[in-house]
Structure formats: C-alpha cells, structure tokens
Amino acid sequence: MKTFKHVVLLALLFWVPLSFAELAVIVHKSNTDSMSADHLQMIFLGKTKGFPTSGKAVPLDLPENSATRASFLKNVAKKSQSQFTAYWAKLMFTGKGVPPKVVDTEADMVALVAKNPSIIGYVDAANVTADVRVVAKF
Amino acid sequence: MKNFALLVVSLALAAGATANDKLFISGFGSIIGSQVVDGSGYVADYPNIGVYDDQFDIGQESKLGIQTRATISDELSATLQVMSRANNEYEAEVEWLFVNYALDDDLELQAGKLRVPVYYFSEFMDVGYAYPWIRVPADAYSLDVTSFNGLQLNHRTYMGGFNFATTLYAGRNSPRSPEDSEIMSFIFGGNVKRSFTDMLGFGFEVSTDSTIAKVTYSQANMEQTRSNSFDAADDGTTTTDINFIDVYLQQNFGSFSVMLEYNDYDPFYASYFVSGTYQMDRATFYLMHSQFTLDSEIAGVPIEEHDTNSVGLRYDYRPRVSLKFDVSMITDTGVFAVNKDANNDGDAVILSTGVDFTF
Numbered sequence: 434m435k436t437f438k439h440v441v442l443l444a445l446l447f448w449v450p451l452s453f454a455e456l457a458v459i460v461h462k463s464n465t466d467s468m469s470a471d472h473l474q475m476i477f478l479g480k481t482k483g484f485p486t487s488g489k490a491v492p493l494d495l496p497e498n499s500a501t502r503a504s505f506l507k508n509v510a511k512k513s514q515s516q517f518t519a520y521w522a523k524l525m526f527t528g529k530g531v532p533p534k535v536v537d538t539e540a541d542m543v544a545l546v547a548k549n550p551s552i553i554g555y556v557d558a559a560n561v562t563a564d565v566r567v568v569a570k571f
Numbered sequence: 572m573k574n575f576a577l578l579v580v581s582l583a584l585a586a587g588a589t590a591n592d593k594l595f596i597s598g599f600g601s602i603i604g605s606q607v608v609d610g611s612g613y614v615a616d617y618p619n620i621g622v623y624d625d626q627f628d629i630g631q632e633s634k635l636g637i638q639t640r641a642t643i644s645d646e647l648s649a650t651l652q653v654m655s656r657a658n659n660e661y662e663a664e665v666e667w668l669f670v671n672y673a674l675d676d677d678l679e680l681q682a683g684k685l686r687v688p689v690y691y692f693s694e695f696m697d698v699g700y701a702y703p704w705i706r707v708p709a710d711a712y713s714l715d716v717t718s719f720n721g722l723q724l725n726h727r728t729y730m731g732g733f734n735f736a737t738t739l740y741a742g743r744n745s746p747r748s749p750e751d752s753e754i755m756s757f758i759f760g761g762n763v764k765r766s767f768t769d770m771l772g773f774g775f776e777v778s779t780d781s782t783i784a785k786v787t788y789s790q791a792n793m794e795q796t797r798s799n800s801f802d803a804a805d806d807g808t809t810t811t812d813i814n815f816i817d818v819y820l821q822q823n824f825g826s827f828s829v830m831l832e833y834n835d836y837d838p839f840y841a842s843y844f845v846s847g848t849y850q851m852d853r854a855t856f857y858l859m860h861s862q863f864t865l866d867s868e869i870a871g872v873p874i875e876e877h878d879t880n881s882v883g884l885r886y887d888y889r890p891r892v893s894l895k896f897d898v899s900m901i902t903d904t905g906v907f908a909v910n911k912d913a914n915n916d917g918d919a920v921i922l923s924t925g926v927d928f929t930f
Contacts, residue, residue, distance in 0.1 A: 471732075480729055482676045497890040511780070515853070515887040522599060522929045523701045526638060527694035528650050528671060528681060529725065531595055 455558035456504040456571040459543065460484075461550040468568050470509070476553060477510050478520065479530040484553075493542055493554040494533035501539065501557045508571035509555065593642045600635040601699040603706070603895075603925035604628065610919025612910030613901055615706055617713035620753045621658050622910075623921055632706060632925075633657040634697060636666065646673045654697065666697070666718065681723040687716055688723070688738055688774050689789050691819035691832055699927035703885045705897040706923075708844035708861035710879050711832060714815070715754045716767050716791075719744045738774040738787075743767060745794075752795075758875070758909065761800035767791045772815075783821040790814040813837065826850045840865045840875075853887040869906045876905040877917060891930060897923040 458473055460466075464487045468476075475481040477492045484490045495502040497514065510517050524530035536542050539556040546554045547564035561567055606627040607613050615621045621631035638652040652667035669683030686694040696707045721742015728735050745766035755763035772789030796808045817834040826849055833843040844861035862878035883897035903909060903917025910917045 475729060480727070480734060513887075514890050515893065518891055518929060519701045522698050523695050525597055526599060526636065526652065526698045526701075527686070528640075528667060528669060531640060 454500075454504070456501060456508055456555055457558040457561050457567045458509065458553065458555045458569040458571075459546050459561060459565040460487075460553050460568050461546060462564070462566050463487075463550050464566060464568070466568070470569070473509050473553075473569060474511055477505075477533060479524060479532075487550065489551045490553050491549075491551045492533040493545060493552060494535045495539065495542065495555070496535055496537065499539075501555065504571065505555045595640045595642075596638070597640075597930060598635065598637040599698045599700060599927075599929040601633060601697075601925055601927045602629060603632040603699075603923060605631065605921055605923035607919050607921045610901070610910065610917070610921075612917075613709075613899070613919045613921045614757075614909055615709050615921070615923075616658065617709060617754050618715055618717050619656055619658050620757055622757075630657040636697060638667070643670075647671070677728050678724070678726050681725065682721075684718055684720050685723055685740070685742075687714075687719050687744075687770070687772075687789070688740060689714060689772070689787050689815055689817055690834065691783075691785055691817070693717070698929070699895070699925065700891070700893055700929045703848050703855045703857050703883075704846070704859060704881070705883055705895040705925050708832075708846070708859060708879070710861040710863035710877055711834065711842040711844040713754070713840075713842065713863060714836065715752050715765065716744050719767070719770050721770065732779055734776075734778045736774075736776040736778075740773070741771050743770055755795075759797070759800065759805075761805070762798045764796045764798075766794050767813075768794070781823045783819065785817075785819040787817045788814070811838065813839070838866060855885040855887075857881070857883050857885070859883075865905065872906050873904070874906045875909065877901055877903040877909060883923075888926075892926060892928045895923075895925045895927065897925075899923070 464484060466485045466487050468485065476490045482489060506512055506514060506517055512520060521532035525532060536545060539560045542554040542556050543560060543562055543565055546552050558570060604627055605615065605623045607623050607625050613623045615623060616632055623631060634654060634656045636652055636654040638650065640648055640650045642648050648671045650667060650669055650671065653663050654666045655661045655663050665684060667684060669681045669685055672680045674680060688694055690712055692702060692707050695701050696712060719742040721740060723738060723740040726737045745768050752763045752765040770791040772787060774785065774787040776785040791813055792810060793813050794808065794810045797806050800806050814837045815834065819832045821828060821830045828848045830846045835841045840863060842863040844859060846857055846859040848855050848857045859881040865873045865875040867874045879899050879901045881897055881899040883895060886894045888894050899921050901919045908917030910919065
C-alpha cells in the first residue's frame with residue numbers, strides 16, 4: 434500500500450506539470466478579435482491572410498525541435514510534422530505561398546508579437562508576458 | 572541561358588546569406604535509384620525521359636530545385652525556380668520565373684514562365700517530399716508539355732468549411748527554335764518537334780480537411796514537325812486542336828486515404844491512376860495502379876497501352892527528409908511495346924529507393 438502511494442505521488446509529480454504545459458496563441462494587445470480554432474488553423478496554413486476584423490495576419494513558427502511546436506501542430510495546425518512541411522512545400526514550390534517564418538526562441542516570438550499588430554504566434558503559456566494578448570489556449 | 576540561371580541563383584544565395592527579409596530561399600530534391608529486375612526497361616518519367624534498364628541507376632530521376640522569392644512590395648513578388656535534373660545532364664534549367672501581383676487577399680495574377688496546371692500534381696510533381704509515392708504515377712503523368720509562358724489568375728476563398736480554388740491560364744509553349752519533344756522522339760523514333768499555341772485552360776478545386784475534388788480543362792493548338800522518321804511518309808508538319816480534361820478525387824478516412832485521377836487527352840489518349848495509402852506514425856504504405864491507353868488501335872488493340880501496379884513505403888526519417896521504397900510491375904498490352912524485351916513484350920518489374928528532402 435505504501436508502495437502504491439509512492440507510485441501515485443511519483444505519477445502526480447510527473448503527470449501534473451505535463452498536463453499544465455498549455456499552449457497559448459498570442460497576438461498584439463491592440464487586437465480585440467476572438468478567433469475560432471478553424472480561423473487560427475486557416476491563418477497558420479495560409480488559407481486566410483487576415484484577422485476577422487483586425488487587418489492583415491502574419492503567422493510565425495518555432496524551430497522543429499521545439500516541444501511547444503509539437504503541441505501547436507497537434508492542436509492548431511492539426512497536421513503531423515511531415516504533413517505540415519509537405520503542405521507548405523506544395524504551396525511554396527508552386528508559387529502559391531510562403532510558410533510562416535521561424536523565430537529561434539519563445540522570448541523572440543513574444544517580443545515580435547508585442548511590437549507588430551499583424552503578427553500572430555504561439556508560445557508555452559508559461560512564457561506569456563503582459564505585453565501580448567492570449568487569443569486562445571490549448 | 573543556363574549559365575545565366577546559375578548566376579542568378581548564386582547571386583540570390585549570396586544575398587540570402589545576409590538574412591534579407593525581402594528574399595526567401597528554399598529548395599527541394601530527390602535522389603532516386605532504380606533497377607529493372609525483370610524485363611528490359613521501364614519509363615519512370617515520361618515528360619523528362621527517365622528510363623531504367625537492368626543496371627542500378629541514380630541518374631534518371633534524381634533532381635535538385637532551388638527557388639528564390641523576392642518581395643518587391645506588399646502586392647508584388649518575383650519567383651525564380653531553377654532545377655537540375657540527372658536525366659538532363661544536371662544542366663540548370665529555369666522551371667518557373669514569374670511575377671505575382673496580389674489584386675486583393677483572395678486574387679492574384681501571375682505572369683511569366685509557369686507550369687501547365689493540368690494534373691492535380693502537375694505543379695509540384697518534382698517535389699517528391701510533397702507526396703507519398705517514389706514518383707507520380709508514370710502512366711498517368713505522361714503529358715510532354717509541362718510549362719508555358721503566359722498569364723495565370725488564381726482565386727482562393729473559404730466558405731462554410733470549404734476551400735475553393737479557381738485558376739485561369741492562357742499562354743503558349745512555342746520556343747523560337749523548338750527542341751525535340753523528347754518523349755515523342757523516344758516513342759516514335761526520328762525527331763519530333765512540338766509547339767503549343769493558344770493555350771487556354773481553367774481549374775476548379777473544392778476541398779475540406781478530408782476531401783479534395785478538382786477538375787481541369789485545357790485546350791491548345793499543337794504544331795508537330797516530324798523528321799528522320801523510320802517511314803519517310805510520316806515526315807512533315809501537322810497542326811491539331813487538342814483538349815485535355817482531368818478529374819481528381821481524394822478522400823481521407825483518418826489514417827487511410829484514397830486518390831483517384833482520370834484524364835482524357837483528345838485526340839490522343841486516356842490515362843488514370845488509383846492509389847490507397849495508410850499512415851502509421853512515420854510510415855506511409857501505399858498501393859497504386861496506373862494505366863495509359865492510346866486511342867489509336869490496330870485490329871482493336873491500342874497501339875500503346877500499359878499499366879503499372881506499385882507497392883511502396885514512405886518513411887519520414889527526419890522532419891524534412893523522407894525515405895522511399897517501391898516495387899512496381901508494368902504490363903504492356905499495346906501493339907508496340909514501349910520497352911520490348913526478349914519475350915517480345917514490354918512487361919517489367921522494377922525496384923526503386925530514394926530520399927526526398929526540402930529546405
């Protein structure tokens with residue numbers, strides 16, 4: 434029984450923090466739009482070039498080895514890593530689009546979003562600052 | 572021209588090194604090796620003539636493409652894509668060169684050298700990373716004219732869960748001194764030169780996350796000049812009105828996908844392919860069947876007819892690298908086999924492996 438408690442405690446130690454690693458999609462503070470998951474997916478797949486009412490939308494991406502990006506692909510883009518790459522390769526090499534620009538760190542992502550009302554990005558919710566607005570959490 | 576293209580790419584690459592926001596450089600490539608293990612030969616790539624024999628060969632379908640896109644203003648950009656193909660002695664050739672003008676968020680006008688958008692995979696058939704197979708279905712992707720100089724209007728919109736994409740294009744593919752149509756010269760012998768004028772076409776695509784349906788129609792005037800033919804009576808110039816209809820359907824059922832494409836090239840031939848894929852983590856397994864049938868017959872038998880059955884695997888080895896393995900069996904049922912072997916037929920079995928990448 435004691436062992437069982439230990440197992441549960443250990444499981445909680447590992448499981449709890451993981452389950453709270455939330456993904457936050459962030460925009461400039463001046464952007465007051467609310468956005469459906471469908472609209473967010475369309476922005477990151479280049480199917481729409483704009484926010485519902487706040488003008489032009491320019492999505493940013495994180496490097497391929499980022500854990501936050503894995504959550505973004507699953508919850509926002511709804512594609513596997515290779516599907517996302519293949520999707521953008523098709524558009525890019527047929528002259529129909531340019532994939533989201535990759536920024537190196539989540540801190541850079543927050544800084545860029547805070548500066549430019551057109552930019553939309555995503556970070557681990559723990560890295561959100563008061564300089565940006567969270568438009569959706571997953 | 573070829574040196575010029577190389578120069579432009581080198582300049583673009585040099586400029587890219589300075590991390591210029593206005594210049595976006597990307598690329599793709601495939602190294603593909605195949606060998607015919609039974610039979611005498613297999614045409615894996617009709618438009619560019621990739622033909623395998625009984626020796627392992629990586630010099631038929633291997634290719635590299637480099638693309639630079641320059642943003643000139645919010646509305647205007649220019650794109651150059653240069654490709655080097657093994658079956659063209661790796662000479663650099665401009666595949667795309669166009670300016671893109673965004674008339675509004677949904678509508679854009681492209682002018683320059685573009686790919687003829689007839690098949691579903693026409694515009695990205697060289698980008699192996701973007702599809703599951705080792706190659707686009709050879710029998711169904713045999714059209715020899717792959718590019719044109721002209722204008723294209725693209726419209727894209729989204730309504731109630733559906734994406735709509737409409738394309739209109741017009742132009743010509745009539746080089747001042749037409750080169751041989753390699754595929755026609757290969758099949759007919761002698762020299763066949765073709766030029767296409769008054770090219771006009773449209774495409775309409777409706778898609779959701781799970782379904783794609785696309786139809787295209789194209790028409791043109793084709794002028795063909797044959798010389799040095801086996802039979803001198805075949806030499807000479809003819810002009811023909813041609814039209815091409817293509818229908819593509821894709822349905823995804825979770826990990827399973829089914830793809831179907833049919834095209835009718837009037838007055839020459841009809842071809843189609845059907846394929847099923849199953850994705851399991853990083854692996855995608857596929858089955859494919861494709862067939863080509865020439866309209867002309869002798870005693871009820873098509874002069875050229877062949878089909879291919881393939882089984883293969885795509886493995887996503889790294890985020891931008893996929894490995895592919897394929898076994899294909901071709902059956903030639905035409906009057907004249909494309910690759911006649913000792914049995915006097917064109918049947919063959921071919922093993923292929925490859926790596927596709929994008930950067």
